[in-house]
Amino acid sequence: MNVNFENRVLELVEGDITEMETDAIVNAANAQLVLGGGVAGAIRRKGGPAIQAECKKIGGTFVGGAVITGGGNLKAKYVIHAVGPRMGEGNEDEKLTNATLNSLKLADDNKLKSISFPAISTGIFGFPIQRCAEIMLEATINYLTGPTGLEKVVFCLFGHSDYQVFAKQLEQETSK
């Protein structure tokens, strides 16, 4: 599913984010920037050890923050490590909005044209997928309708049911 905002496109796909060919892919990271399971594990396995080594040098970031490293052996040239909230820690919605916006800003700061996101926080961190779709899509649409050099933002959803949740929400957002 594709939606255009002037000359920019927001795209939804179902699949494995480590296969995406956008300039950057976003990792659902933790504040310590240790690549464990879920998206991070897939990135570590396919991207090779250079990504974790770069993360170790950076050391960590705050919940809602994002940092950038190279993409190692991935098709994407960069990985943006965004730290989403863990369900139950408080202020989850605001933190997820910030993680999304800080990733988009970091892509712009590095003059990237395209970026792919997973559904941040909805795996190990336990955040509900519907609320994630509402928050991440709203933040992205607001960002894409402002000044940005980004041309394409992709949400790469893992499995058909998560894809359907995002597709329904995007339809609702764009029919407003």
Ligand code: ADP
């Ligand atoms: P978090 O710790 O932020 O919850 P996870 O990596 O556990 O991060 O999960 C975030 C989301 O990414 C979940 O919806 C999970 O199903 C999904 N996911 C896991 N592996 C992949 C992958 N290879 N590509 C895209 N999405 C993935």
